[in-house]
Amino acid sequence: xxxxxxxxxxxxxxxxxxxxxxxxxxxxxxxxxxxxxxxxxxxxxxxxxxxxxxxxxxxxxxxxxxxxxxxxxxxxxxxxxxxxxxxxxxxxxxxxxxxxxxxxxxxxxxxxxxxxxxxxxxxxxxxxxxxxxxxxxxxxxxxxxxxxxxxxxxxxxxxxxxxxxxxxxxxxxxxxxxxxxxxxxxxxxxxxxxxxxxxxxxxxxxxxxxxxxxxxxxxxxxxxxxxxxxxxxxxxxxxxxxxxxxxxxxxxxxxxxxxxxxxxxxxxxxxxxxxxxxxx
Amino acid sequence: xxxxxxxxxxxxxxxxxxxxxxxxxxxxxxxxxxxxxxxxxxxxxxxxxxxxxxxxxxxxxxxxxxxxxxxxxxxxxxxxxxxxxxxxxxxxxxxxxxxxxxxxxxxxxxxxxxxxxxxxxxxxxxxxxxxxxxxxxxxxxxxxxxxxxxxxxxxxxxxxxxxxxxxxxxxxxxxxxxxxxxxxxxxxxxxxxxxxxxxxxxxxxxxxxxxxxxxxxxxxxxxxxxxxxxxxxxxxxxxxxxxxxxxxxxxxxxxxxxxxxxxxxxxxxxxxxxxxxxxxxxxxxxxxxxxxxxx
Numbered sequence: 001x002x003x004x005x006x007x008x009x010x011x012x013x014x015x016x017x018x019x020x021x022x023x024x025x026x027x028x029x030x031x032x033x034x035x036x037x038x039x040x041x042x043x044x045x046x047x048x049x050x051x052x053x054x055x056x057x058x059x060x061x062x063x064x065x066x067x068x069x070x071x072x073x074x075x076x077x078x079x080x081x082x083x084x085x086x087x088x089x090x091x092x093x094x095x096x097x098x099x100x101x102x103x104x105x106x107x108x109x110x111x112x113x114x115x116x117x118x119x120x121x122x123x124x125x126x127x128x129x130x131x132x133x134x135x136x137x138x139x140x141x142x143x144x145x146x147x148x149x150x151x152x153x154x155x156x157x158x159x160x161x162x163x164x165x166x167x168x169x170x171x172x173x174x175x176x177x178x179x180x181x182x183x184x185x186x187x188x189x190x191x192x193x194x195x196x197x198x199x200x201x202x203x204x205x206x207x208x209x210x211x212x213x214x215x216x217x218x219x220x221x222x223x224x225x226x227x228x229x230x231x232x233x234x235x236x237x238x239x240x241x242x243x244x245x246x247x248x249x250x251x252x253x254x255x256x257x258x259x260x261x262x263x264x265x266x267x268x269x270x271x272x273x274x275x276x277x278x279x280x
Numbered sequence: 281x282x283x284x285x286x287x288x289x290x291x292x293x294x295x296x297x298x299x300x301x302x303x304x305x306x307x308x309x310x311x312x313x314x315x316x317x318x319x320x321x322x323x324x325x326x327x328x329x330x331x332x333x334x335x336x337x338x339x340x341x342x343x344x345x346x347x348x349x350x351x352x353x354x355x356x357x358x359x360x361x362x363x364x365x366x367x368x369x370x371x372x373x374x375x376x377x378x379x380x381x382x383x384x385x386x387x388x389x390x391x392x393x394x395x396x397x398x399x400x401x402x403x404x405x406x407x408x409x410x411x412x413x414x415x416x417x418x419x420x421x422x423x424x425x426x427x428x429x430x431x432x433x434x435x436x437x438x439x440x441x442x443x444x445x446x447x448x449x450x451x452x453x454x455x456x457x458x459x460x461x462x463x464x465x466x467x468x469x470x471x472x473x474x475x476x477x478x479x480x481x482x483x484x485x486x487x488x489x490x491x492x493x494x495x496x497x498x499x500x501x502x503x504x505x506x507x508x509x510x511x512x513x514x515x516x517x518x519x520x521x522x523x524x525x526x527x528x529x530x531x532x533x534x535x536x537x538x539x540x541x542x543x544x545x546x547x548x549x550x551x552x553x554x555x556x557x558x559x560x561x562x563x564x565x566x567x568x569x570x571x572x573x574x575x
Contacts, residue, residue, distance in 0.1 A: 082489065111491035122486045126296045138285065139492040183490065 033059050034093070035191050035222040036081065041090030043076050043246075050076040052246035053090070058224060060190070063217040065233045066226040068243035074226040077243070078195045081224075082114055083107050095190055112140055115184030115221075117213075119196035121176045123168040129155065129179050130164045136183045150186055158182040158212060174205035178212065185216055192216060194225045198232065206232060207270045215263045235270050289500035290507065293480075300476030301508060307472040308512025308561060309519075311465040312553045316520045318461055319549060322454040329447035333406040336443055338413045339434035340399040340426075344372075350429040351397060357427055358401055361415050365404040372397050396431055409440050465556075470564040473505065477565070481572040494573050498566055505565030506558050513557030517550050 037057040043050040051073045058064050066074050079085045080092055083099050092099045095113060102110050123132050133154060134147045142150075155161055158178040168176055177197060184192055194213060198206035210225075210232060217223040227233065233240055242250035261269075294301045340358065342351065351369065358367050370378075375395040380387035403412045416433045419426045425433065477484075487497050524546065 084489070105493075108488070108491045108493040108496075111489065116489060122489065124483055124486055126292075126483075135487070136490050139487070139490055139496060141282075 035060050035062075035095055036224065037091075037093040038077075039091045039093075041080065041087045041092055043073075043080065043085060044088045049246045051080070051087070051243075054243075054246070054248050056241055056248055056251055058222060060222055061217070061220055063214065063223045063236075063238045064225070065236070065238055065240045066224060066243065067228060067230070067233055067240055069228060071245075072243040073246040074228075074243055075195055076246075078116075078193055078224075078226055081191075081193055082111055082116055108139075112187055113189050113191065115181075115187065115189040115192040117177070117180050117184050117192070117194040117197045119199040121168070121173075121180045123176060123179055123183075125168055128165050128167055129160055129171070132168070132179055133183045133186050136186050140187060154182045154186045157215075158185075172205075173201050174208060177201065177205075177209055181209070181212055181216070185221070188219075188221070190221060192221050192223045194223065196227055197225060198227065198229055207267065210236060210270065211263050211267045214266050218263065232270075236266070286499040286503055290503035293500060294504055294507065297476060297479065300472075300479060301504070304469070304472045304476055304508045304561065305512045305515075307469055308509055308557050309515050311468055312513055312516035312557050313519060315461060315465060315556070316516055316549060316553055318458070319552070322458055325454050326451055329450045332443060333447050334402075336403070336406040336409045336440055338401040338403070338409060338416060338436075340401055340416060341431045341434070342397040342399070343429050343431045344394075344396050346397060346429040350427075354399065354427050354429060358399060358416075361401075361412060361419060361426075363403050363405070363408040363412050364401055366402050368400040368402070370398045370400065406440075406444060466560055466564075469560050470568060473561065473564040474568045477501070477568050477572060484569070484572045488573065497573065498569055501565040501569050502562050505561035505563075509557040509559070509561030510554065512561070513554040516557070517553055520549070520553075521546070 034057045038054050041054045042052055054073070054077070066077060068074050076085065080087055080099075081094060083102060086100075094110075097110065099110075124135060127135065130151055133151050137147045137150060152161070152164070155164060158181055160175065160178055160182065163171060163175060163179075168179065171179065177200075181194075181197070184194075192213070197213065198209050201209060206229065213223055213225060214236075239253045240250060241248060340354070342354065346354075355367060355369070358364060372393055372395050375398060376387070376393045379395065401412060401416070403409045413433060416426050416430075418424070420428075484497055
């Protein structure tokens, strides 16, 4: 996957307000390289600041961490991206679509282009693993044939081939999160959002989940992961956006990461006893 | 594929949340039972009120010495009075046998028959009875009584008024009760459905986040409503049917109110109940879901 991006344009620390000299390629429609663009986005919750003039963009094929303490606005960004919330001001574009232009009726169709993984998995409790993943295809009107072809495939990819007929409450947390990722990715959306995907998991399982997300990223899917697992972020050495009280306070490509690192190499590095990566 | 999918989804939902589904079904059943009993009762009451009203009439008493020729003449005169639907002659002899049955001792004492020939004059509409009575008492020459052989015309002005008022009241009360009961049924069923939906609101939220359209989520719920409504209605009808055959039909031979011919036919009642059950629960499911779809 040739996911060309220029880390150099983003490297280096940024001030509290993101600079404006960023090239505005997002104004071109769907074909543009930017998958996500936030321009001066604010969100107020009954007077409280959820997000304050956030401006950033993420290019196709990137793997980006969104970090910050609780209440810093990570979840707000995620929920804005799937149009679960409306921004108070500012413009959001996802894959060339201005979100304010999508009316209520077309929101479901928009959401099919964005896979979402949640901290609490949000699986349908009374359906098997297979049916949970199949539901995402049924929603799009997928035929039975298509479902029979795609679901076992994606479950094999996520390492759940033996758990097809288990119900979510029979699975471990890591396995449930894998189901959730399989469901988010079965439609092969161009963008995958993960909101604290490892928040409920132990370190070893977290590494497996990150590895899985990285593998998905290697297929060309843009991945945005919100987390407060600082150690994990340090080890992964990907681009990091940091939020603090609703403001973007850091936007950097953490170190010189190798884009074409294999998942195996990544996993080996993640499991290694923590050595601060160079450049941090 | 789509319809099959929605149907399977609905059945799956009912199987795993059996208790709320059963509660909804029981609510529909009980409500329809009450409705199914109440509709015929209201109609029987209205029928009874109507038959009372239809007995509103004017009695014309002949002079005791009137001949049969007089009677024939009076009969045709009465028929030509406006708003008269029919007349009925009760002859002296008939009246005597009727009355002496009621109080044999008194009539045996009397010896002779003191009763006159009587015409029962029935107006085309109970409300016209006073007009008819007026034309009978003033329709003759010089504004007098209609015919010289008529002794008197009954004056049941106050009785008639009362009957008309009471029957009107009965009809209005019955209608009001029907409306109230219907509203109560709809609210009760809607509330039960709401409760069972509330238990599944998290699931609906997840479906929305995965990208399901509102109708994709809603159809299984509507179908579930139809199934629950139809099942409840059919059970209610079965109970009503058994009750009718086992209890009402034998009684109807002895009790005229039950046999009142104007109650709704059983097949029509079945149609009304099934229609109401299905419609209310399907609409209830579809509409109650709206709140949880706002994600």
